[in-house]
Amino acid sequence: MKEKLTKITITVIMFIIGLVFLMPFLWMLSASLKSEIEVFAYPIQWIPNEWRWDNYxxxxxxxxxxxxxxxxxxxxxxxxxxxxxxxxxxxxxxxxxxxxxxxxxxxxxxxxxxxxxxxxxxxxxxxxxxxxxxxxxxxxxxxxxxxxxxxxxxxxxxxxxxxxxxxxxxxxxxxxxxxxxxxxxxxxxxxxxxxxxxxxxxxxxxxxxxxxxxxxxxxxxxxxxxxxxxxxxxxxxxxxxxxxxxxxxxxxxxxxxxxxxxxxxxxxxxxx
Amino acid sequence: MELRKENNENYVQPSQSPEPEEPPKKKKRSMKMQTKETWAGYLFISPMVIGTTVLVIIPILMAIIVSFTDWVFIQGIGEMSFVGLDNYQRLLSDDIFLRSVRNNAWLIAAVPVTMFFSLILAIIINKHVYMKSFFKIVYFLPYISSIVAIAIVFQLLFHPSYGPINEVLMTIGIENPPRWLADSSWALVSVIIITIWTSIGFNLIIYLAALQNISLELYEAADMDGANIFKKFRHITVPLVSPTTFFLLITGIVYSFKSFELIVVLTSGGPGYSTSVIVYYLYEQAFEYLRSGYSSAISIVLLLMLFIITAIQWYGQKKWVNY
Missing domain, CATH: 1.10.3720.10 (MetI-like)
Known part of the structure; x- marks a missing residue:
């Protein structure tokens, strides 16, 4: 039981590290669907306010x-x-x-x-x-x-x-x-x-x-x-x-x- | 018995040695077959061999010859004249070339760092997490993505005034974060960070394969002896993956000399040649200044360096690797 818990904890930590690791891709995806003003808004708005499929x-x-x-x-x-x-x-x-x-x-x-x-x-x-x-x-x-x-x-x-x-x-x-x-x-x-x-x-x-x-x-x-x-x-x-x-x-x-x-x-x- | 033997010969065990009867006839036939085999062999390898000869081997010989001339690309071949070792001599006092060599050395220094992170991640993914294949894919993604796309994204992420990386750094209290690609003392660091990020996946997958070959019993025995996690890492994992470490070191170093695309798109060797590497400088001399002779001399020096590194590594292998 304790072993299982450790494994779950490590999985969660690795998941967070993985997210940071993939940040450049997530940022690319998110920026590609934003309006130009929102791209560099801080704090980073991962989900665009308005989805700009028009960019594509x-x-x-x-x-x-x-x-x-x-x-x-x-x-x-x-x-x-x-x-x-x-x-x-x-x-x-x-x-x-x-x-x-x-x-x-x-x-x-x-x-x-x-x-x-x-x-x-x-x-x-x-x-x-x-x-x-x-x-x-x-x-x-x-x-x-x-x-x-x-x-x-x-x-x-x-x-x-x-x-x-x-x-x-x-x-x-x-x-x-x-x-x-x-x-x-x-x-x-x-x-x-x-x-x-x-x-x-x-x-x-x-x-x-x-x-x-x-x-x-x-x-x-x-x-x-x-x-x-x-x-x-x-x-x-x-x-x-x-x-x-x-x-x-x-x-x-x-x-x-x-x-x-x-x-x-x-x-x-x-x-x- | 007789029947089985015949059967065997025809279908089941063809590698069985030929029948001893009628030796002369057999021999003649096998010689004819050998010639046929030889021709078949040449036929199968010929596309590859011809392609490699025309596109790689002949160009190397040409590069050697051109490296002893003062040829400038836009001139006709007739204008080419031999200048002996002049190009090589000039290289020795060319500050930008020497700087590029130094920058290459920094990229080499990043190879063990990448390998260290990869090994740690591989150990964790191998035994201590759920959804193993998910994590493999996550860390492998940068490796298959186009360098051009990666370079463009990082230009924005590293943007000195409104890039997300510096925004985060300022939020956590760093008042004057580095200007990354815009600063000649940080640009190479940025290139190295990106290089590590893109190559972790490859190293990780290879290390995972090596870890899977280590027998669990070794760790169990160590557990019984009361060895802690660091002792096990130091005395079981590291020695047993050493052939893989060696392989990754060789490929990593050879590849560090090939980093060209990232630098062309990301920095064009700048600012002020702070991220220029040998292959970038070679490219710039050849295709922007059209100095074919000089750039060929750089090529040959590069090849010699790779040759020496490979030789040292093969020699070192005997010393460092436990098989």
Whole structure:
């Protein structure tokens, strides 16, 4: 009984700490529904006097739908390509025997250490030369070859017993059939985890579109809200409605897939 | 018996060693199969390997070459001329670069702080609360949110005159609260606070996984010996999660060098370069001043620093980690 009481007390305390921890989000949500005068009113009025849904309508009447659409396109394409490329590579690096496999794997793995910013200049030169600068294709390719994804999925493929694959081989199946019919279904939960993470990371990517896109009509939502913030002349309620709109899809996806995401992070220790 | 064996070979236990009969034919077939395997292997890894080569490995080689030139981006490639180690020499006396390196060191110092908070929270969430998964989600939320959105919100929260943080500080009696992002001696502190806030979730989830692997019996035995909560923390929890601690330290330090987006949106390295870090300075030199040669030299120095840190860490691992 005493133990139970302690546990309840600690839960309540943790709940309060959690609320403080989430304060920036709650503040964002609350400010996005207020009139401009109320935003900085003190003491903080968490529930707006008058709900200004109009803030959202105003933000969305501008270029937001276009930025959103660009983000959806780029994110879905990147996620699809990256998951395919990483799953294939992970399978090759774990379940097929061939000369030079480990050396190549180590080489690919070593590139993980390199901060993306360190190679921005040469990448920029390369993109100019290949006509990929200021295109969605270029932006998509930029995030499509993930060392982390390959590494994480490889961990899961290593966990599959070789017998499954050998038995399919005896049945006369080629590597591609084995990959599709045997290996991929076995690691499907891991693939979903990586797909969700890749979606989140790509949606949040700011550096890529900042440097490799120039035209306004190609901008993604992250560049869009940063630009909106600097141009809207400090109308904070609108800015908060904008940022809220930018993170909302992620929150939804995270709540739906949170089990996959948290388990995947715990198992693979992956970090964007 | 005969039948079962055949069955096994075909379906159930394919990894069983090949039949001893007809060895020559088998060998020939397996060699042919090996070549086929090799090709299949290359085929599977080729998209990843080609992508990494074109987008990462070739650019690194290019950066090395450009770092020895005085190239300015708007000039054609023909204008590029080699200046030897000039760029590197200039870096050593570039105050802003050195300041950026120092700022990076402060971000590294924040890594153990984050890990400490995360471990404490993980221990509490692991055993001492109801609604465990609810708390996991709460602390993980900042990690999945866009840095741009986070930076914009904190600009308002930290607003020196009417931001809620200072309003609260003034209410509790602090008359001259810091001016946070507007003050060059507080801006980096603000960046560090936000960084800790966003990375607690990741560290926490990993620590939780590690804690779940510690056997309860160890704590029960300690209880019987009359060990208090701090003794248990010091002598059971800390040593048993040390591989995780080490992993988080490596990734944390490597990631501290990658904090770019937060700084671009939040402070643009200011005020007065007080929040500039190596990658931010590199970006500014490359894309605002178009000094490609100089910024490439910064890239290479950064890579060398990361390489050295990784090497030290791998060496240190043998000393500090109990497996």
């Amino acid at each position: 309508a105003q933000v969305w009447s501008g270029d937001f739908p276009l930025y959103y659409w660009n983000s959806i396109k780029v994110t879905l394409a990147t996620t699809f390509i990256s998951v395919t490329v990483s799953t294939m590579a992970a399978y090759g690096f774990s379940k097929i025997q061939f000369t030079g496999r480990n050396i190549i794997f180590l080489l690919v793995l070593a590139t993980f250490m390199i901060p993306a910013q360190a190679i921005l200049v040469p990448q920029f030169m390369l993109y100019m030369y290949l006509d990929l600068f200021d295109t969605h294709l270029g932006l998509i390719l930029l995030n499509s070859f993930s060392v982390l994804g390959t590494f994480m999925l490889r961990q899961f493929f290593v966990g599959i017993h070789d017998d499954y694959i050998a038995s399919a081989k005896i049945d006369g199946a080629g590597q591609f059939t084995i990959f599709r019919k045997v290996a991929v279904p076995l690691v499907l939960p891991a693939i979903s985890t990586y797909a969700i993470l890749r979606f989140i990371w790509t949606w949040n990517d700011y550096q890529g579109p900042l440097i490799f896109l120039r035209s306004d009509h190609l901008s993604t939502i992250q560049v869009g809200i940063a630009r909106f913030t600097s141009m809207s002349g400090e109308i904070y309620s609108l800015i908060m409605a904008g940022t809220m709109s930018a993170i909302l899809p992620l929150l939804i996806i995270f709540f739906i897939g949170q089990k996959y995401v948290l388990e995947g992070i715990a198992l693979g220790g992956v970090k964007g």
